[in-house]
Amino acid sequence: MASEKKSTGVDAPAKASFIYDPKVRAVFYQALLLGGVVWFGLYIWGNLTANMARQNIRTGWDFFGNTSSFDIGFTLVEYSRSSTFFDVLVVGFLNTMLVAVVGCILATILGFSMGVARLSSNWVVARLATIYVEVMRNIPLLLQMFFWYFGVLKLMPSVKQSFELPFNMFFNNRGLVTPSPVLSDNFNLVWMALLVALIATFFVSRWAKRKQDLTGVRPPATLINLAIVIGFVGIVWLAIGASLSWTTPVLAGFNFKDGTKIPPEFLALLWALVLYTGAFIAENVRAGILAVPKGQSEAAQSLGLNEADRLRQVIIPQAMRVIVPPLTSQYLNLTKNSSLAVAIGFPELVSVFMGTTLNQTGQAVEVVLVTMLIYLSISLLTSAFMNWYNGRIALTER
């Protein structure tokens, strides 16, 4: 404790020991640092507000309640020119999330396929995967977006000469038009049945796993699950007489009517993000698989596991430990890169909020702060989820 320290002699021993107490010192320095950071933050903020006031620039958060007065071309929720700037934020956020979620799923599928393909013993498949990876990840993403949007869009037919796809779908330079589902009122019972069935499959899988652990016999869980979902949902559907029909998009004037329209900006953005991020994920996957020692595969073989089981039970679980942490970064990258959409006109967060809203209100500081905060939150939440997942699949030492 403090009494072990030599006092300087002049001061009273208690006081000297207090000053030289390493614990007290540590707390003191940390408090000093914290105080410094807080002071710096306050200084910057004070400086900012004082300057803006002197330049007569409006500040504050009131603008969120004001009427936005502009249109947005693609929204997931109800929106019109009389909605508020807060609604604009919601619309932009949801559009960003749509791109991020769909993009992450597709990029994962593409990346895993390409990563495995690169390790294929088939020369052509492996080379093609290599070419894909090297081309995609070495060309700037913005350039790729311009290519897909302006390069490919130019070749698409006009609305009147749309490509006709199966199932009443049309493709033209205004994007993809698909029939919209028309659901009868009691259709939400079917959704509930689907939810119940999915919960049931979760328990079936758990039961199957436990049974395999205990007895070594693996019940055909996949088949049972399939039967539950199709059977249960089907029975409910038929029993309540729910109906599902599809509209037929028809050409009227400038564009199709009665259909779901997916704008080409969204398709180009998604396509570019998936191809670009998929290339990086492919490399992560390849690295992960190569990181599993060959002995593991040989040991599994000598235990008599067939090839599918070797992959599923031995190789992939170990490879995932290597794949998941960099995969998280790729998910974050994809989400943040979606902000490049501002260049090709897809109304996501940066475009409608940091672009139009900032400009119409002139409140740059507030708008930029909110936008940064949202991206930060999305990224931290994604990281938290992936870390949780990583912890779950991490090798448990026994």
Add this chain to the structure above:
Amino acid sequence: MQKTLLKVALTAALGLTATASYAGSHGGGTLQAVMDKGFVQCGVTAGVRGFSAPDSNNNWSGLEVDFCRALGAAIFDDADAVRYTPLTSTERFAALSSGEIDVLSRTTTWTMTRDTSLGINFVGVMFYDGQGFMVRKSDGISSAMELGGASVCIEAGTTTELNAADYFSSNGIDVNTVVFENQDEVLKAYEDGRCDVYTTDSSALAAERLNLEDPDAHVILSEIISKEPLGPSVRQGDDGWFNLNRWVYFLLLNAEELGVTQANVDDMLASDNPAIKRLLGVEGTYGDMIGVSNDWGYRIIKALGNYGEMYERHVGPSTDIGIARGVNALWTQGGIQYAPPVR
């Protein structure tokens, strides 16, 4: 461009650059700062023919560029003492308030929100404009009321975005808007057929139509749906600089009204008309009042001509943009351009 973006981001994030530039505009003001560095930094478009665009010799030219050149002539007796910063619609106001530019002369509509809450002051109206629509001839459209279901291409962060929403919703027309950050991309998307309609200020439409592959395949509808008074703006809080800008603008109008042109300005020095004497600095100390040499009027007209000459040179009927004077004529000729007297 990159530098601008960076600065805008920095300003927004910290407000630090604003501090630095603001210190400049208080002690001695913007005019002193401009004199010290030897040129006027002028914010312009990335290229709208007739207003601000690089010409065939790669020099910036246009009606709004000429306003900046007039400042250069008044301050330095050198219309070339101007440097240009091309800005997107979304960057422009932050570039002005951060001190990156001294004056913003970039097809900017004077509105109440902008005038009161962005910390800027509009100097005057260089061009009275209105928003119009351009469509393909092959669509056979004669009125904007027939645009139901159409896709409309718009540049982000403009009054155009607001006017279009107002107009279409008040007329019950359902359209799909596609918004781009840069006007080049708006034009490209329109040309590629992504949109049926391109809407912006009608003067800019006339200029942009010439950039299309086949201008004759496109037509500008007669409807004008808004008031778009376009003019230069400066930072609030520096009245000296504001006065200089404002009187340079008034001088251009007064010179036209008094018949002083680039060609006859030397003869006019000997004129007996006291108004012309004051205008050209033969009589009085009007230059002193705005912090420049007393022959500022002579310098400007000698270098660039009056407002009417600038108009004819860049957007008038004799140019390929070909916009008649209309409301932009002087009040003496049936227009609404009017300037208080130099006296």
